[in-house]
Amino acid sequence: MDNGIAAELAEQVARALADAADVTTLRALEGGDFPASAWEALSGLGLATALVPEAQGGAGLGFADAVPLLEALGHAGAPVPMAEGIGAAALLGAAGIEAPEGVLTFAAAGAPVPWGRHAGHVVLVDGARVALYAAEALRWTEGANIAREPRDVPAVTGAPVAEGTLPNAWGAEAARSVAALLRSAQMAGALQAALSLAVEHANTRKQFGRPIGRFQAVQQQLAVFAAETSAASVAAAAAARAADARGIADAAFEIGCAKVTAGEAAARCAAIAHQVLAAMGITEEHALHHFTRRLWSWREEGGSERFWTARIGATVQAAPGPLWSFLTSRDQEPAA
Amino acid sequence: MTGLRFDLRDPPPGAAALRAEVRAFIAEHEHRWTPEVRARSWMGFDRDFTRAVGARGWIGMCWPKQYGGAERSFLERIIVLEEMLAAGAPVGAHWIGDRQSGPLILRLGTEAQRQKFLPKIVSGDYAFCIGLSEPDSGSDLASLRTRADKVDGGWKLNGRKIWTTFGHLCDWMIALVRTSPPPEGGSKHQGLSQVLVDLKAPGVTIRPIRDLVGEEGFNEITFDEVMLPEDALIGQEGAGWAQATSELAFERSGPDRYLSSHPLLETGIEALRSDAAAAPALGREVARLWTLRSMSTAIAGMLQDGDDPVRQAALVKDLGNDFEQALPGAMRALRDVEEMPEAMRRMHDYLTQINPTFSLRGGTREIMRGIIARELGLR
Numbered sequence: 001m002d003n004g005i006a007a008e009l010a011e012q013v014a015r016a017l018a019d020a021a022d023v024t025t026l027r028a029l030e031g032g033d034f035p036a037s038a039w040e041a042l043s044g045l046g047l048a049t050a051l052v053p054e055a056q057g058g059a060g061l062g063f064a065d066a067v068p069l070l071e072a073l074g075h076a077g078a079p080v081p082m083a084e085g086i087g088a089a090a091l092l093g094a095a096g097i098e099a100p101e102g103v104l105t106f107a108a109a110g111a112p113v114p115w116g117r118h119a120g121h122v123v124l125v126d127g128a129r130v131a132l133y134a135a136e137a138l139r140w141t142e143g144a145n146i147a148r149e150p151r152d153v154p155a156v157t158g159a160p161v162a163e164g165t166l167p168n169a170w171g172a173e174a175a176r177s178v179a180a181l182l183r184s185a186q187m188a189g190a191l192q193a194a195l196s197l198a199v200e201h202a203n204t205r206k207q208f209g210r211p212i213g214r215f216q217a218v219q220q221q222l223a224v225f226a227a228e229t230s231a232a233s234v235a236a237a238a239a240a241r242a243a244d245a246r247g248i249a250d251a252a253f254e255i256g257c258a259k260v261t262a263g264e265a266a267a268r269c270a271a272i273a274h275q276v277l278a279a280m281g282i283t284e285e286h287a288l289h290h291f292t293r294r295l296w297s298w299r300e301e302g303g304s305e306r307f308w309t310a311r312i313g314a315t316v317q318a319a320p321g322p323l324w325s326f327l328t329s330r331d332q333e334p335a336a
Numbered sequence: 337m338t339g340l341r342f343d344l345r346d347p348p349p350g351a352a353a354l355r356a357e358v359r360a361f362i363a364e365h366e367h368r369w370t371p372e373v374r375a376r377s378w379m380g381f382d383r384d385f386t387r388a389v390g391a392r393g394w395i396g397m398c399w400p401k402q403y404g405g406a407e408r409s410f411l412e413r414i415i416v417l418e419e420m421l422a423a424g425a426p427v428g429a430h431w432i433g434d435r436q437s438g439p440l441i442l443r444l445g446t447e448a449q450r451q452k453f454l455p456k457i458v459s460g461d462y463a464f465c466i467g468l469s470e471p472d473s474g475s476d477l478a479s480l481r482t483r484a485d486k487v488d489g490g491w492k493l494n495g496r497k498i499w500t501t502f503g504h505l506c507d508w509m510i511a512l513v514r515t516s517p518p519p520e521g522g523s524k525h526q527g528l529s530q531v532l533v534d535l536k537a538p539g540v541t542i543r544p545i546r547d548l549v550g551e552e553g554f555n556e557i558t559f560d561e562v563m564l565p566e567d568a569l570i571g572q573e574g575a576g577w578a579q580a581t582s583e584l585a586f587e588r589s590g591p592d593r594y595l596s597s598h599p600l601l602e603t604g605i606e607a608l609r610s611d612a613a614a615a616p617a618l619g620r621e622v623a624r625l626w627t628l629r630s631m632s633t634a635i636a637g638m639l640q641d642g643d644d645p646v647r648q649a650a651l652v653k654d655l656g657n658d659f660e661q662a663l664p665g666a667m668r669a670l671r672d673v674e675e676m677p678e679a680m681r682r683m684h685d686y687l688t689q690i691n692p693t694f695s696l697r698g699g700t701r702e703i704m705r706g707i708i709a710r711e712l713g714l715r
Contacts, residue, residue, distance in 0.1 A: 199712050213714040216706070223705035226340065226712055227651045231627050234342045238630040241344060253626075260623035306616060309623060313615030316605055316622050323605050324422040324598070327626065328355060331347045 005061070009047065010068030016041045017076040023287045025079045030148035030290075034118045039080045039103065047082070049099055051090035058093055062244035067185045067237050074189025077290045078149075081105050081115035083182045088123040091174060095130035095164030108175035114301070116140055116152030121161070124154070125175035131160040145297035147290070171249025178248060180259040180302030181239055187262040187298050188233035191269050194291040195225050198276045205280075218276060225272045228265035235261040245332040253315055253330065256308035263305040266295035340648050340711065342634040343641075348411040358419040361392060366423060371682035374424025374599040375690075378431045378592050379553060381502050386429035387460035389420075395430045396438050396458040403442070403454035410640040414633065418591045424599035428502060433457040436587055437464035437510050440530070444571035444579060449532070453508070467497040467511030467533065467557065468580070475703050478524045478577060482513045484531050484564060491515075491531065491569070493539075493562040501697075503555035504542045509533040512576050528576035531568045538562070549689050582644075588698055589635040589649035594628040594656030596694055597663040597687050601625070603680040604667045614670045621659075621666055628656050650699070650707040657695040657704075664688045 020041035029035050050066055052058020070083055081103060088106035089099035102120030107113040109126035116122060117140045122133045137158030143151045166174050199222060202213030212218050239258035242251040270292040274281045281288040299305065319326040365385060373380050389395055397413040399405025420427050438457045441449055456462040473480040482495025497503075497511060509532075516527040535542065539562035544552035571579045601621060608614040631652045638645045664687040673681055695701040709715050 195712075199714065202714060213709075216702075219709035219714045220702065220705040222712055222714060223651075223654070223708035226708050227655050230340050230342065230648070230651055231631065231655060234344070234631045234634060235627040237342075237344050238627075256619075257623040257626040260620065261627045264624075305620070309616040309619035311619065312622050313617065313619030314612070316618060317609050317611075317615060322422075322602050323622065324419075324602065327622075327629070328352075328418075331351060 006065045006068045009050070009061075009065070010072045012045055013042070013047070013069045013082075014072040014075070016045060017072065017079065021076055021079040023077075023290060026077045026287075026290045029079060034103075035079050042080050042082050043085075048085045048104065049089050049093070050086050052093035052099060056093050056096075056098065058089070058099075063181060063240035064237060064244050067240045070182060070185035071189035071192070071233065071236070074186030074191075074294075075193045077190065077193070077294060078186055081118065083186055084114050087178045087182050088121075091123055091125060091130055091166070091170070091178060092132060092162075092164075094166050094170050094174075097130065097132055097162045097164045100132070100134075100161070106175060106178075108173075108179075111175075112143055112145075112151035112153050115150050116154055117142055117150055122154065124156075125166075127172040128166040128170070128174070130164045130166055132162045133158070133160050137161075145300070147293040147297040149294070149297065169247030169249055171247075171252070173252065174248050176303055177243075177252050177255050178302075180255050180308070181236070181243060181248075183298045183302045184232065184236040184239065184255070184258040184262040187266055187295055188229065188236050190291045190294050190298070191225075191229040191232055191262075191265055194269060194273045194288060194295070195222070195229050197286075197288050197291070198222060198225065198273045201277050201280070212276070221272045221275065225269045228269050232258075232262040232265040241332065242330070253312060256303065256312050259303055260305050260308045260312070263299040263308075266299050270295050340651065341645075342631060342648060343638055344630065344634050345637045347415070347633075348409050351412070351415055354412060354415050355419055357392075358394070358416055359423075361388075362419065362423045362425060365425070369424060369426065371599075371603075371679040372686050373426050375597075375683040375686040376426065376428070377421060377424055377596045377599070378427050379501065379690075380424075380426030381428040381463075381505050382426035383429045383460060383463070383505075385426050386463070389427070389430065390458050390460040395434050395460070396454060397434075399438065399442055399454060399458070403450050404458035405454070411633075411636055414591065414636045418595070418629075421591050421595040422598050422602075429463045429505070430457065430460060431592070432466055432501075432506075433462065433464040435590065435592075436466060436583065437508070439583060439586065440510065440570065440579070443583075446567065448567060449570065453532075462508055463502065463506040465500050465503050465506040465509050465535075467500060467509045467513075469499045470496055471498050471556075475700055477512070478528065480512065480514065480528070482511065482559065484513045484515050484529065484568075486515070487563075489563075490566045491564040493531070493533065493559040493564055496556065496558050498545075498554075498556045500555045500557050501553060503535065503557050504544050504552065506535055509535055509557070510570065512580050515573055515576075525577040527574055528580075529573050530570045530576045530579050531564055532570060533559070533562065533564065533568065537564075547690075549686065584699075585635065585639060585644055585646040585649040587649075588653040588704075589632055589639070589645070591629070591632055593653045593698070594625070594632065594659050597660040597691065598625075600663055600667060600680065600683040600687055603677065603683060604670065607677050607680050608670055611670070617666060617670055621663065624659050628652065628659055632656070647707060647711045650704040653698065654695075654701060654704040654708070657701060661691045661694045664691060 021038040049058035054060035084105040106123035138154040140152040235258035239254040242254035393406040396405045397408040484491040515529040518524045541558040
């Protein structure tokens with residue numbers, strides 16, 4: 001991976017989001033609007049096919065290259081379905097299908113589709129079968145997660161535009177794993193945003209004649225917050241590297257570990273953030289809840305902690321020999 | 337944004353081969369290790385084992401060959417440490433010398449000091465301990481009162497160090513002591529120096545302190561008019577605080593900060609292999625372990641590149657200590673202690689008693705979190 005490219009892309013995304021989206025954007029989308037101007041700004045960066053191989057007209061980047069930009073998206077509360085589009089295009093590319101222009105999203109068959117009602121095209125993945133539908137071929141039962149992000153259940157009423165099969169390296173659970181990886185990275189970004197809000201509040205809100213952040217009890221809590229946030233970020237990056245090195249299917253262990261770490265961090269840090277922000281953080285007016293509700297929601301998407309810990313536990317129970325041998329056998333040693 | 341950067345990278349070339357070498361070596365020795373020895377981890381002191389490790393070139397691995405080192409990379413060294421800790425090898429006789437004292441002597445010592453000490457750390461002949469805490473100076477370390485006063489021909493040492501792990505078994509201590517009073521109105525961090533103390537010197541009294549397990553692991557060491565030679569000083573007089581804190585990233589980010597309970601997790605997985613109901617709880621521990629290892633390894637790479645990720649190290653130590661400390665409880669939640677296989681139970685019982693030390697040694701949890709809070713701009 002070229003760290004320079006990854007950082008540059010993240011910087012571009014962060015800049016575009018800073019100009020085109022803020023807390024009013026999040027409010028509007030949670031009220032049912034599609035943030036068209038933010039979408040224009042972000043899609044103008046041409047990152048939709050970031051993970052599509054160059055031979056298929058994409059940028060040929062790896063998951064690890066995308067993690068910083070996914071964090072930047074999460075840091076802004078993911079006001080547009082860009083992560084979904086990047087994941088969908090990657091799945092299509094793997095199945096040999098060209099990604100269409102416009103708003104694109106994906107889900108495993110049977111799971112609610114993020115941003116479904118707003119999409120021009122939707123990728124539904126059933127095992128290794130990938131089907132691309134135009135919006136006209138789907139009828140939506142609208143729903144939402146607790147962040148009030150659109151999570152819609154499709155009924156298929158027409159034929160797909162294209163169909164294909166994922167190669168073995170992607171496996172039969174690729175949709176969940178890709179979603180888990182995307183969400184893990186976004187959660188790391190959302191954690192950073194919530195941390196900034198909590199630190200800012202701790203440094204300005206005064207009680208007993210001084211900022212509450214001067215109290216050790218508050219400092220120690222925010223230190224835990226920062227540690228968990230770093231853990232989520234490192235885990236997402238490490239899982240992405242595993243996915244690039246061995247393919248999505250064989251990186252399910254690492255992706256699961258990252259999702260568990262992000263999910264635990266979300267629970268612990270959201271609680272700390274609200275404790276520090278106190279009643280202010282519970283108001284609709286304050287920005288914090290846009291991030292904490294996303295953290296609570298994204299825990300459930302791409303496999304919860306309950307799902308992944310059971311998976312990981314079963315994997316290590318079944319692995320012959322010591323856990324340590326299993327863990328180290330998964331290190332990516334560079335080819336000699 | 338926290339600004340706490342972690343750079344991931346691939347393992348060094350030859351990593352798998354080096355792991356295999358270390359595992360084969362451990363396989364020759366591990367039949368002698370009781371469950372308690374394994375549970376002691378880097379607090380297990382076995383001079384013979386240390387000599388054998390040294391003979392393989394795995395102590396002072398990164399040091400120049402002229403001082404007995406192997407000139408291997410820092411990431412290769414981490415591989416050896418990981419393997420030793422994962423197996424619960426009794427590495428205590430060389431752990432401090434390899435991790436702290438040797439690197440300090442290499443970096444700041446005189447040529448004579450390097451030649452005198454480094455080859456003997458490598459061979460296992462010199463075991464080192466660290467003299468920091470005093471009866472009245474723990475987390476507020478700079479308030480320490482042990483003094484080395486300049487006299488004809490050297491230094492006169494008076495005072496007391498406490499909680500010195502294996503002081504009674506070690507040969508040398510690097511002590512942080514006061515060599516001049518803090519300047520008027522200045523910081524108490526000034527006027528401290530690091531000195532090499534021969535623990536066999538006249539005037540050194542070592543009193544083992546029995547711990548709650550019933551063992552004598554740590555000590556109180558009293559210095560009564562101990563004469564130190566001129567060349568006992570390491571580095572610069574008065575710069576002891578900066579010297580002692582400058583390599584904290586090395587001391588706090590290593591695998592010894594999250595693998596202290598690892599042998600228990602191994603026996604736990606072995607015992608619970610066919611218990612489907614245990615899978616989620618085991619998976620949780622493994623996910624956490626994997627993340628901590630990713631973080632610790634990232635810091636190792638940054639250290640190899642010459643960065644000083646001292647705040648990241650504090651953060652990983654805090655998370656790692658939480659993990660290794662909670663592990664006995666996590667295992668106990670999966671299997672009643674009396675139902676555990678014997679080795680698992682003995683490790684559990686030992687670690688249950690000793691794991692409070694994990695978030696004390698090397699800087700307390702509260703100090704680690706204070707460092708992170710400062711990074712966040714809260715202090």
